[in-house]
Amino acid sequence: MKGRLRHLAIGGLVSLALTLATAVLSAWPSWQSLPEDSALIRVSFSVSGARNCRDRTAEELAALPRNMRRKRVCERRRSPVRLSIGIDGATLFDAAIPPGGLSGTGPSRVYRRFEVPAGDHRITLRLQTDPAAPDKAVTAVHEVTLDPGQNMAIDFDTTTGSFVLY
Amino acid sequence: MARARAALRRGFDRVERGLDAAFGPDWNPMAQLGPLGWFLFWIVLGTGIYLFIFFDTGVTEAYGSVRWLSTDHWWHAGVTRSLHRYASDLMVVVMFTHLVREWAFDRYRGARWFSWITGVPVIWFVYLSGITGYWLVWDRLAQYVATISAELLDAVGIFGEPIARNFMSPAQLSDRFFTLMVFLHIAIPLLLLLAMWIHIQRITAARTNPPRGLAAIMLGALIAVALVLPAPLQGPADLATVPQRLGIDWLLLGLYPVIESVPAGVIWAGAALFTIGLIGMPWLPPRRDGRAAEVFLDHCNGCERCVADCPYAAVRLAPRSDGAPFRFEAVVDPSRCVACGICMGACPSSSPFRRSGELITGIDLPDQPLAALRDEVIAAGRALGDTPGTGRVLTLACGWGAGAGSTAPGRVGVPCAAMVPPAMIDFIISRGLADGVCIAGCAERECHNRFGVAWTEARFARTRDPYLRERVPRERVLTVWAGPTETGRLGEELDAFARRLAAMPPYERIRPLEDAANRAAPRRRQRSVAG
Numbered sequence: 294m295k296g297r298l299r300h301l302a303i304g305g306l307v308s309l310a311l312t313l314a315t316a317v318l319s320a321w322p323s324w325q326s327l328p329e330d331s332a333l334i335r336v337s338f339s340v341s342g343a344r345n346c347r348d349r350t351a352e353e354l355a356a357l358p359r360n361m362r363r364k365r366v367c368e369r370r371r372s373p374v375r376l377s378i379g380i381d382g383a384t385l386f387d388a389a390i391p392p393g394g395l396s397g398t399g400p401s402r403v404y405r406r407f408e409v410p411a412g413d414h415r416i417t418l419r420l421q422t423d424p425a426a427p428d429k430a431v432t433a434v435h436e437v438t439l440d441p442g443q444n445m446a447i448d449f450d451t452t453t454g455s456f457v458l459y
Numbered sequence: 460m461a462r463a464r465a466a467l468r469r470g471f472d473r474v475e476r477g478l479d480a481a482f483g484p485d486w487n488p489m490a491q492l493g494p495l496g497w498f499l500f501w502i503v504l505g506t507g508i509y510l511f512i513f514f515d516t517g518v519t520e521a522y523g524s525v526r527w528l529s530t531d532h533w534w535h536a537g538v539t540r541s542l543h544r545y546a547s548d549l550m551v552v553v554m555f556t557h558l559v560r561e562w563a564f565d566r567y568r569g570a571r572w573f574s575w576i577t578g579v580p581v582i583w584f585v586y587l588s589g590i591t592g593y594w595l596v597w598d599r600l601a602q603y604v605a606t607i608s609a610e611l612l613d614a615v616g617i618f619g620e621p622i623a624r625n626f627m628s629p630a631q632l633s634d635r636f637f638t639l640m641v642f643l644h645i646a647i648p649l650l651l652l653l654a655m656w657i658h659i660q661r662i663t664a665a666r667t668n669p670p671r672g673l674a675a676i677m678l679g680a681l682i683a684v685a686l687v688l689p690a691p692l693q694g695p696a697d698l699a700t701v702p703q704r705l706g707i708d709w710l711l712l713g714l715y716p717v718i719e720s721v722p723a724g725v726i727w728a729g730a731a732l733f734t735i736g737l738i739g740m741p742w743l744p745p746r747r748d749g750r751a752a753e754v755f756l757d758h759c760n761g762c763e764r765c766v767a768d769c770p771y772a773a774v775r776l777a778p779r780s781d782g783a784p785f786r787f788e789a790v791v792d793p794s795r796c797v798a799c800g801i802c803m804g805a806c807p808s809s810s811p812f813r814r815s816g817e818l819i820t821g822i823d824l825p826d827q828p829l830a831a832l833r834d835e836v837i838a839a840g841r842a843l844g845d846t847p848g849t850g851r852v853l854t855l856a857c858g859w860g861a862g863a864g865s866t867a868p869g870r871v872g873v874p875c876a877a878m879v880p881p882a883m884i885d886f887i888i889s890r891g892l893a894d895g896v897c898i899a900g901c902a903e904r905e906c907h908n909r910f911g912v913a914w915t916e917a918r919f920a921r922t923r924d925p926y927l928r929e930r931v932p933r934e935r936v937l938t939v940w941a942g943p944t945e946t947g948r949l950g951e952e953l954d955a956f957a958r959r960l961a962a963m964p965p966y967e968r969i970r971p972l973e974d975a976a977n978r979a980a981p982r983r984r985q986r987s988v989a990g
């Protein structure tokens with residue numbers, strides 16, 4: 294039994310060391326996820342692009358059965374939504390976001406995050422839902438002060454048709 | 460690859476020899492990794508149930524309740540929380556050590572593929588259990604884990620609304636999310652349990668409990684560390700800010716910094732490649748086990764010993780099919796058989812003494828049948844000379860221990876120590892083929908074929924059939940359990956044994972092999988195949 298006591302003691306110490314090492318690794322060393330003097334801008338929303346519509350010509354209408362003679366026809370597929378984000382005059386993001394859904398019938402959804410230095414920034418936003426109508430694009434300019442580690446969210450409220458910043 | 464494996468195996472052997480000294484071979488944790496994994500799981504489950512009593516679900520309630528139990532009630536609930544975390548972390552350590560060790564010991568291919576590929580989902584369930592657990596605390600780390608996980612999932616593009624939107628700002632987070640997380644953190648560990656259970660289905664009497672002493676040591680160490688180093692809380696999650704510097708659990712969440720820094724596509728591809736690669740390992744390249752054991756019904760009485768001794772659940776009893784007056788017969792499932800020969804060593808028909816007719820037993824290994832083993836033993840005895848009393852040692856060495864591959868005179872190789880029927884020892888000594896017999900098998904802490912060491916010891920101690928006969932002088936039988944890096948010790952023990960034997964008067968009850976029997980010592984002859 295003396296041997297067993299020794300095993301309990303030495304084995305116990307070995308196990309203690311292993312468990313301690315495991316416990317230390319469970320919180321250390323720490324990880325710098327975002328540099329100390331940076332902040333984060335997250336942009337996320339879902340907006341439906343315009344539908345491609347046109348009026349049928351008279352001949353087309355005449356060729357259809359009487360009960361289906363609807364003048365305006367739209368493609369199922371929505372058009373992409375163009376989002377541009379600028380910061381202090383530079384382009385942060387500028388891309389066309391395709392519609393969601395298998396056949397492109399759903400809204401365009403976006404989720405993006407950008408690491409920016411903390412401090413004062415001038416953020417310009419532009420969202421165009423109809424490629425054919427650049428003049429109908431929604432634009433906004435925001436002067437913001439971002440604290441280090443701040444998480445600024447940019448959403449788009451479809452009911453009011455404007456950008457929302459949290 | 461084979462060279463890397465051999466080097467790794469020797470590395471393990473060296474480390475484990477050190478641990479043998481610290482814990483004793485029977486408590487050696489390296490030989491108990493599977494059972495330890497189970498033990499840790501039960502600790503995690505038990506502590507989890509206890510923690511759940513105090514846990515509140517909700518955006519602010521979750522953190523509040525964890526803080527309350529970690530501070531106000533640190534002496535029971537806080538310690539439980541630390542135990543819950545550290546046992547989960549240890550499970551990761553144990554799991555990967557176990558994985559690498561099974562690979563190094565080449566126990567993942569051939570008929571053993573099942574245990575390997577069923578281990579792969581276990582890895583994922585362990586990680587997913589840990590991740591969903593960290594999420595629940597809803598501190599800064601949880602916020603980080605939640606955001607990065609959501610972004611990774613969103614990259615798949617099958618979820619309509621981006622999940623990461625939930626963590627955009629305080630306004631967007633709902634209690635519903637916590638309900639889902641609590642559900643997942645209960646469901647996934649249960650799936651883990653199911654996967655662990657499937658994992659051990661092709662193993663006879665899988666060890667799922669470590670020896671009590673080792674269990675006590677591990678639990679003691681965990682409690683001590685939980686008291687000394689309580690699991691930290693990293694401040695409440697706040698979606699208006701981003702965690703900048705974080706304490707990361709490198710064991711369970713170690714991939715998060717990588718996920719953060721590498722495109723999601725690379726992460727998903729890496730995860731898929733890792734999983735597929737791991738599942739494919741047993742066939743990259745496959746191992747050719749020896750041919751499966753065969754049953755010879757004329758010599759099988761359905762005694763069930765082979766069923767009880769096979770470590771891989773490869774033999775079962777079936778109703779008698781040949782009209783012989785026994786109820787059962789042994790049937791081998793070739794897809795599970797690793798050709799260790801333990802069943803042959805267990806069969807009461809495995810007697811080398813028979814002089815007439817061909818030497819056939821109830822269950823035999825086509826690649827090294829009993830008859831061939833007897834031939835090899837006789838030849839090895841001859842090589843030792845025929846002067847009794849000169850300390851001639853005939854060694855039966857398994858393919859995995861210190862004696863593996865040796866071609867020294869008097870050595871006979873066998874797949875497993877327990878393949879040698881006890882009657883063979885009797886035969887060698889009573890026929891004067893050697894003055895003593897040594898069985899050289901794997902290190903005592905763990906047999907390559909799981910039960911080779913245990914069954915051999917039990918048969919020699921006459922506590923498990925088939926017994927080593929009483930008449931065999933015990934001082935002429937030596938067992939050496941030594942791993943691949945202990946060839947030196949094996950040599951020393953053999954030398955000392957030879958000296959002891961030489962100092963004894965020659966064994967007086969030798970009945971030499973008759974010439975007739977020698978001539979009849981069969982090569983391989985036609986056998987009636989039954990089964």
Ligand code: HEM
Binds near residue numbers: 578658665
């Ligand atoms: C925490 C997770 C795991 C637990 C609790 C566990 C548990 C076990 C247990 C109890 C055994 C039987 C040991 C015995 O009685 O001899 C075993 C065998 C085995 N495990 Fe695991 N295991 C885990 C993970 C894995 C993983 C990830 C792999 C590899 C992908 C793996 C591969 C194997 C193999 C190949 C065997 C068969 C050994 C043999 O044939 O002798 N295990 N495991």
Ligand code: SF4
Binds near residue numbers: 769791799802
């Ligand atoms: S050789 Fe015998 S004991 Fe070994 S796996 Fe095959 S059937 Fe089982």
Ligand code: SF4
Binds near residue numbers: 760762789
């Ligand atoms: S040990 Fe031999 S006799 Fe007994 S069931 Fe197995 S094959 Fe038959």
